[in-house]
Amino acid sequence: MQINRRFIVAIGQVPPPTDGLAYITSEYVKLLAEDHEVKLLNISPKVAKRSLAYHLSRTATVLLASIHLMLNAWRGNRACYMPCQSDFGLVYTIYLLALARLLGYPTYLHHHNFGYINERRRIMAVALRVAGPKVAHIFLCERMLEEFGEAYWKPKRSIVISNAAFVPPPPQGDQPLRSPGQPLKIGLLSNLNREKGLYLFLDLLRATRDHGLNVQGTLAGPLREQDDRSALDVAKEELDGRLSYAGPLYGADKIKYYESIDVFVFPTIYANEAQPTVLYEALAAGNAIIAYERGCIASQVGKHGLIIPQQEPFVPAAVAWLRNLEASRETMASRASIARDMTDIHIAEKAKARRAVSALLPFS
Incomplete structure (x- = not known):
């Protein structure tokens, strides 16, 4: 055109x-x-x-x-x-x-x-x-x-026009979600607070421990409130090596973070959530997703993860899905296939965004 x-x-x-x-x-x-x-x-x-x-x-x-x-x-x-x-x-x-x-x-x-x-x-x-x-x-x-x-x-x-238009996928090697015998690594990168799912993430990690799952969690992003810092400190001590905190991450460090985890967990309860950029960044790195259904999130994740209805408890559904992931690891999509799908979406949405200003309205 x-x-x-x-x-x-x-x-x-x-x-x-x-x-x-x-x-x-x-x-x-x-x-x-x-x-x-x-x-x-x-x-x-x-x-x-x-x-x-x-x-x-x-x-x-x-x-x-x-x-x-x-x-x-x-x-x-x-x-x-x-x-x-x-x-x-x-x-x-x-x-x-x-x-x-x-x-x-x-x-x-x-x-x-x-x-x-x-x-x-x-x-x-x-x-x-x-x-x-x-x-x-x-x-x-x-x-x-x-x-x-x-x-x-x-x-x-x-x-x-989805925000995928503005999240270019990084180079991605063809590797499984995790190697046999290694812990499944889950993560959350966001402003770490109750609305963005910090406490549900901590509860999920506790539940995976209680159910005997080999899961480790890494949090990243700013912690601005003392109550949230205290909750993280208590959880780190309680979970005994299963939980780490990477702090705020940007640029190449953020890409490395996504590449270090297998599943991005986003239990947001923020009422006005629309289409979080972090989900596209995680998909671009080949992460599977577990998220609450809010805003446009269901269409973002598509077939590459689990969407939990807002009215349902997050932790039990997420634990069941992670247990199944451990049991059927060989049948899960590779990181590369998830990233390829994200690349296709990015290319299509970017082209649409580029055309929009010319296509929608005539010259005055």
């Missing part, structure tokens, strides 16, 4: 600080810049702690972005791309959508959050009315699109 070159005003949060939304926004802007002229306007606040200074900083960045929208409104091939904010941040999204519509920008709104989908919110309904029917909506999975339509109304223009 021939790419229609456009001038894109991209308005969103990019690192630092790094989180899932900022990372995906940054990577999508880089991809768009391969075919289009992109003006990136970073609206990340300069103050980390939520306070008056935080909101003043955020307001200043949004006002600066609006100035650039006005300065480039004369361009015939203009377009506006922005991730949709959540909670109070929707106020900024509403303002920018209103201005982009007033200035005649073809606009792309990228959804990354299930918060306003799981629970219909008036402020989101206001944002949709302000944006108007011509806005193109980008969703992370078909379930997100369907449930968004049920909560509000089905957009006239929409496309599904």
Whole structure:
């Protein structure tokens, strides 16, 4: 397909600080810049702690972005791309959508959050009315699109682009999930807290010990709360060598972490979980997955692991699956086959993401 070159005003949060939304926004802007002229306007606040200074900083960045929208409104091939904010941040999204519509920008709104989908919110309904029917909506999975339509109304223009587009698989050798006689290695990399599944992971490791399974666990990621640190310390002492903590990991160290484990465990109870990048990173390294069913997670994992319904206890189902994995190790997919599937998904989604801005909306 021939790419229609456009001038894109991209308005969103990019690192630092790094989180899932900022990372995906940054990577999508880089991809768009391969075919289009992109003006990136970073609206990340300069103050980390939520306070008056935080909101003043955020307001200043949004006002600066609006100035650039006005300065480039004369361009015939203009377009506006922005991730949709959540909670109070929707106020900024509403303002920018209103201005982009007033200035005649073809606009792309990228959804990354299930918060306003799981629970219909008036402020989101206001944002949709302000944006108007011509806005193109980008969703992370078909379930997100369907449930968004049920909560509000089905957009006239929409496309599904998963975050797999922005997670390139690393080189991967063909090896089994584990060698005979060695412990099965499970891991969780995240912000380590109750919502992201820290305590369920610790309970799972205790249960595998109690059931006589040869399983070791490694946690990675920041621990910000003292209660969470204390829980980890108690578990390490109790589990006597079955549990280790690698700390926060980035870049090559994070890739090595995924390569060191066999099964990535993600027992998230975060209500607004959408499509965690860590699951695609784990699949790219050839890990099988055990996760709670939230947001788009079921379609992420597919056939490469176990999805546990939200209303069911996590630990018993996970223990049974790990026991079966030990018993039928020879029939399980190799790391390379999991990684190959992830590579195919990445290539297809990246191509879709690259085409989206040209395909969805005509030039104004």
